[in-house]
Amino acid sequence: MKSPSTADLSLFLCIARHLNFSRAAVELGLTPSALSHALRTLETRLGVRLFNRTTRSVALTEAGERLYQRLQPAFRDIADALEDLDSMRDSPSGKLRITAGRAAVELALLPLASRFLAAYPDVRLEIASDDALVDMVGAGFDAGVRLGERLQADMVSLPIGPYLRSVVVGAPAFFERHPRPRQPHDLRTLPCIGHRFPSGALYRWEFERGGMRLEVDVQGPLVLGDVSLMPDAALEGVGLAYVFEDMVREHLASGRLVQVLEDWTPYYPGLHLYYPSRRHVPATLKAFIEFVRSQRDADL
Known part of the structure; x- marks a missing residue:
């Protein structure tokens, strides 16, 4: 059996990290088909299957998992050794x-x-x-x-970076139809724009005043997975949004958005x-x- 090269094993490690041929191919600068062919060649050379592959998933076999666990620290040591050399340069690369x-x-x-x-x-x-x-x-x-x-x-x-602040904001037109909240619990009766984490959990809006901390489960017609879209949704009058102040600073200055519950949203690390x-x-x-x-x- 011809021993696999370091490049072959690096290719295997990259696929094992991602468990996704498309993402691994991007990192390696290859096409997914070329990567798949290279893996088949490696498996043939080793005489064992390293991955179970379907059209929907990629998973390590028992042999692949064992190889991954043995190779990962070894390749990390190699990378560290090369980094030690790089640290002797005038400028890192x-x-x-x-x-x-x-x-x-x-x-x-x-x-x-x-x-x-x-x-x-x-x-x-x-x-x-x-x-x-x-x-x-x-x-x-x-x-x-x-x-x-x-x-x-x-x-x-x-x-x-500096301390941050999260703020509750809404469009002027929103407050023509709905009352302004005076305390965080008032949000439970108002349309709010929710945020769902990648884990599937919904974010509970967090507030603090005078040492008292509250979390509020908000409800509303729209839930977003991308926080950066919330200012736009608030500008459309869909509901109240809870976002970083820096994301809406210009909108607040121009009056396109209005902040509420200011005394419940202090700065934090x-x-x-x-x-x-x-x-x-x-x-x-x-x-x-x-x-x-x-x-x-x-x-x-």
Whole structure:
């Protein structure tokens, strides 16, 4: 049996991470058909099936799972060794992969990314926008950006932006048909625009005043999975929306949207950059961490 090459095994690991040929093909720069052919060649060479494949799903076989568990730490050690060499360069180079929620990308990550790439032109930054919490290590990401309260305990984190505030807003035409809420419980009788997490759970609107915290299950004619669409829905008068203040600042200033329950929506710690608490940190991530810190210090 001819031993598979490192490239063959890297291909296998990429498919195993994604369990999706289309996504793996994009990462590898191949077509799905070429990737499928390469996998069949590898399985023939090894004499075992590594994946069970149907038109709807891809899953590791027992042999594939065993190979994945053995190869993953070995390839991580190889990547770490190469990163050690890269750290000796005057300027880091290579890929940096970050996962972040859609709002996090818009509010914090993209403005930082443009300045970071100008400072480090040899780095190739890949941002995956997904509101679902992902297994960062398993999916091959170096870091992520989320609200601090949603981070796992075993992650290292640092603030990536200023304090945030969520606000309840509605269009002037909405308040011509409905009364303004005076307290959070009033929302239960008003049409509200709901948000459903990728997990399937509906978000309960959170409020705080004078140390008292409340969560309200809102109801309404529209539920969205993308927070960035909520301002547009509110502008159409569909219902009240609960969004980051920065997303609607211009609409509030122009009067196209009106804020209510101001005294129930204080500022809170905002978005954080987070990464696994392991000994070795890739050179590209180290550079990004230091860049985030320098930008934060400059803003203080």
